[in-house]
Structure formats: C-alpha cells, structure tokens
Amino acid sequence: MDARLLEAAQCGDINYLQQLLRENPLILDSIALLSTENLLNVALVTGNVSFVKEVIRLKPHFAKELNQDGFSPMHMAAANGHVEIVKELNEVNPNLCRLEGREQRTPLHYAAIKGRVEVISVLLGSCPECIDSVTVERETALHLAVKNNQFQATKTLVEWIRENNRDDVFNMIDEQGSTVLHLAIWKKQRQVIELLLDNRTSPGSLEVNAMNHYGLTALDVLLMSPSEAGDREIVEMLLDAEAMRGRDITLSNIPYNQTFTNSPTAPETDRSQLGGMVEYFKFKRGRDSPSTARSTLLVIVVLVATATFQVGVNPPGGVWQDTYTTGQNNNTSNIKPHNAGESVLGTTNLIAFDLFVFFNTVGFSVSLFMITILTSRFPLQFELQICLVAMYLHLK
Structure with missing residues (x-):
C-alpha cells in the first residue's frame, strides 16, 4: 500500500485522501493489486467515522473484503466496538452482519466475545437472522458470550431472544453437544444460570435436561466438577427447575415391566456413563487452552x-x-x-x-x-x- 495512503488512513485525513486522488485517480484501485491490506481496516484502527464513510462512498466493495487474517471491516468494527462505523457499514449492505470470516465467525460472534453490547443491539436490530450463525465449532454468539465470561453481552442476547420468541436458540448445541446451560454450569457462572433458568416461561423454552454427546446433563457437569463455594445454591436452582442426571433420565425411559427383567443391563448403563465422563474430561483442542x-x-x-x-x-x-561386618562380636547372625x-x-x-x-x-x-x-x-x-x-x- 502507498505509504501516503497509509498515512492518510491512520490519521483519518480526508483532505489528504482527496489530494492523493487528484494526483492519481486510480490510487485506490491499485490497492487490490499491490497490497493484501484493506484501506478500511487500517482506518478502523483510529475509529474515524468520517474517513470510513468517505472510503465506503468511493469504494463500496471494500466493505466486504476479507484481509489475510480473515477479518472484514465489519468484523473489526464489531470487535472494537465502533458502533457508528457498524451502522454505516450496515447501510452499505445489511448482509455484512452475516459475513463469515476465520473459523466461520461473523461480526456478531466477535461482538459477543468482546462484550460489545451496543454493537450486538445494532447487529440484531438490522439483521435478526445473524443470531442463527454458528462457527466452525457449531458455537452461537450466545455460546461465545458465556464461554468468554461476558455477562452483559449474554444478558443482551438472552433478552433479545426472549423478546423475539427465539427460545430455540437456548437449545442449540456446539460440536460437543453442549447447550449454553452446559457451558454456564461448567464456568460456574451463577448469574448466567439464573438468567437462563428464568427464561423457562414457555414449554420447551430451555431444556434443562438436554444431554451432550457424552450423555451428560447440566446437573452431571456440575456434580462432576470440583466442589466450590456456591455450588449448593446452583444445585438447588437446577433441582427447582426439575433438572436430572443423565443416568436417571435413561432409567426413567425404560418401561416399568422391563426395569427388573432387564436389570443385567444396569452395569452396561454405568459403563456408558463412565465412558461419557472419560470422554468429557479428555483434552479437547480448541476447548482447552x-x-x-x-x-x-x-x-x-x-x-x-x-x-x-x-x-x-x-x-x-x-x-x-x-x-x-562378618565375625563382629564373634557371634553367629x-x-x-x-x-x-x-x-x-x-x-x-x-x-x-x-x-x-x-x-x-x-x-x-x-x-x-x-x-x-x-x-x-x-x-x-x-x-x-x-x-x-x-x-x-x-x-x-
């Protein structure tokens, strides 16, 4: 990228940009040929809205270009909390909020990871469909907010989901089969757990007994983790919400007349539960740092x-x-x-x-x-x- 153009973007100097365009009207076109960086991405570092608007006006297609790291201008604006720039990019193309970058992450995913509450509200307001987007690991924005301990972002997402009758999002699972409740229990996030359980206002809104791919419910995850202060309160909250252990759900699904006749299968059930526990605690690349x-x-x-x-x-x-030594004290030993x-x-x-x-x-x-x-x-x-x-x- 031309050093003078780079300087104009870093300083957010529109007058300097116009001067460069008068000297060379094709200077912006040459970026695609000579540079892997997007001029908008450079300008976003400073957060100068006026400069960003001018570049978008001149080259609208810059708004949906991914750089070599897999980030578009919308991704960077969302991650850095530049609300006005996010709004401006939305006006150019409302579908930018669903643009997938590295690991299939969208701008909403990065906003959730960084806890950018205002950006989350703007993105969901302009593009409600982006709540359905998942990463390569099948994680929703709600998964990522919980996973990264962003309570305010989690609260904003939960309230939006409830207001828009999208309770199905609560039960979406990642590649491990875990719902957001599984993650909140694993992280011992009591506020999030209370928030999620309070949303059980309509039948089937939150499946507290959903089992992940290892046959573990949220209650199983809590009881398997080391005991900490406050765990009793969380257990009581789950029990009040009619939470059950995975093995109890398995046994409750067996017809009464088969409970005794098929009793030899109980050890098999225990082995499957044990196998699920072993798999759950194995090191998982991407989940464990x-x-x-x-x-x-x-x-x-x-x-x-x-x-x-x-x-x-x-x-x-x-x-x-x-x-x-041998012969010491002249006695046999x-x-x-x-x-x-x-x-x-x-x-x-x-x-x-x-x-x-x-x-x-x-x-x-x-x-x-x-x-x-x-x-x-x-x-x-x-x-x-x-x-x-x-x-x-x-x-x-």
Whole structure:
C-alpha cells in the first residue's frame, strides 16, 4: 500500500485522501493489486467515522473484503466496538452482519466475545437472522458470550431472544453437544444460570435436561466438577427447575415391566456413563487452552518428581543405622554385612532393589525432563536448571 495512503488512513485525513486522488485517480484501485491490506481496516484502527464513510462512498466493495487474517471491516468494527462505523457499514449492505470470516465467525460472534453490547443491539436490530450463525465449532454468539465470561453481552442476547420468541436458540448445541446451560454450569457462572433458568416461561423454552454427546446433563457437569463455594445454591436452582442426571433420565425411559427383567443391563448403563465422563474430561483442542494443559502437566510431573525423590532418599525397608561386618562380636547372625546408610532391601534382596532403583530413576529422570520442557523460556530458566541438576545428582 502507498505509504501516503497509509498515512492518510491512520490519521483519518480526508483532505489528504482527496489530494492523493487528484494526483492519481486510480490510487485506490491499485490497492487490490499491490497490497493484501484493506484501506478500511487500517482506518478502523483510529475509529474515524468520517474517513470510513468517505472510503465506503468511493469504494463500496471494500466493505466486504476479507484481509489475510480473515477479518472484514465489519468484523473489526464489531470487535472494537465502533458502533457508528457498524451502522454505516450496515447501510452499505445489511448482509455484512452475516459475513463469515476465520473459523466461520461473523461480526456478531466477535461482538459477543468482546462484550460489545451496543454493537450486538445494532447487529440484531438490522439483521435478526445473524443470531442463527454458528462457527466452525457449531458455537452461537450466545455460546461465545458465556464461554468468554461476558455477562452483559449474554444478558443482551438472552433478552433479545426472549423478546423475539427465539427460545430455540437456548437449545442449540456446539460440536460437543453442549447447550449454553452446559457451558454456564461448567464456568460456574451463577448469574448466567439464573438468567437462563428464568427464561423457562414457555414449554420447551430451555431444556434443562438436554444431554451432550457424552450423555451428560447440566446437573452431571456440575456434580462432576470440583466442589466450590456456591455450588449448593446452583444445585438447588437446577433441582427447582426439575433438572436430572443423565443416568436417571435413561432409567426413567425404560418401561416399568422391563426395569427388573432387564436389570443385567444396569452395569452396561454405568459403563456408558463412565465412558461419557472419560470422554468429557479428555483434552479437547480448541476447548482447552494450551496454558491450562501445561499447568496441569506441571502439577502432575512435580508430584511424580516429589514422590520418586522421596522414595529415592528413603527406600522401602529404610536404611541401616549401624555398620556390621562378618565375625563382629564373634557371634553367629543371619544379618548380612552392611554399612550405616545402606538400604536394607539392597542387602537382603539385591534383584528387587536393583529393579526398584531402575524404575524409580526412570520416573524421576523423565519428570525432571518434562519440567525442563514445560518451563522452557520461563524467567530464571538458568537458575531453575541448576536446581534440577542438583536434585538429580543428590539422588544419584
């Protein structure tokens, strides 16, 4: 992009833009050939509405172009909360609110992620259909607002859905089969849970017992997560809303005359529930962040390192507290010669002791190696390496 044009966009200088156009009437046309960046995207950084309007007037097709990162001017305006620019772009083309960018995300999705309440209201007011748009992971704007802890955005979306009789949106599921209630329970967002349960004003408006792809209801998700303060209140709210566990729903669907005759299938039900729980807690790329996985792995390897180091310095059976040599005190004894500090197991069963040392050393060494990898490029990395080497040599 011409440096002078870039400067005009960054400063929002319309007069300078007009001067450049007088010097070269085709300067805006050359952008498509010589640059991957959209002039509107550059102008949106400053939020200068007048400059954006002028560019749209000159080149309306700029409004629906995606840059190399998959963002259109409408995406960027929505994410940054430029309400007036969003309105201006809507006047150019009302369908821009449903324009899909990277991962099939629309401007409404980005507004929900960033909590841009005014932008959400404008987009839904001009294009109600955008509430149905889902990402590549089947997430609605409501899913994303809840997932990113944007309560005001969630409240705005919920109120709009209720006012426009679009209660079906509450029951839309993502690729894991989770509704917004599943997500709110997983995030322990009590305000959102109250907001969602208050919307059960019409039959079927919110399915509190909807099961995800792992056979888990919202109540299952809550009861499976670590207990925290306030969980009892959430459980009571769900029970008041007639929430049930997945296994209870499965059993309630079995006819009464089959409940006893088919009782051998109960273990199968338990196994399927267990399988669902295992799948639910597996690491999911996109759902679980790498930082969360790294933190979890660090906790695990530190526990392994601690356990293996502890049994290394205090082996099974303990250590001899004295030194004993053959013929000492001129009496007969079954005690083998040993020195103070030596492992009791090492003198009584050498093979078992060698196996113990081998596997313990492997576990300790691998745990230290994983700590080194997981803390790569951390501050004080050199000092940490000295500590790990000292621990390893001390155990050896």
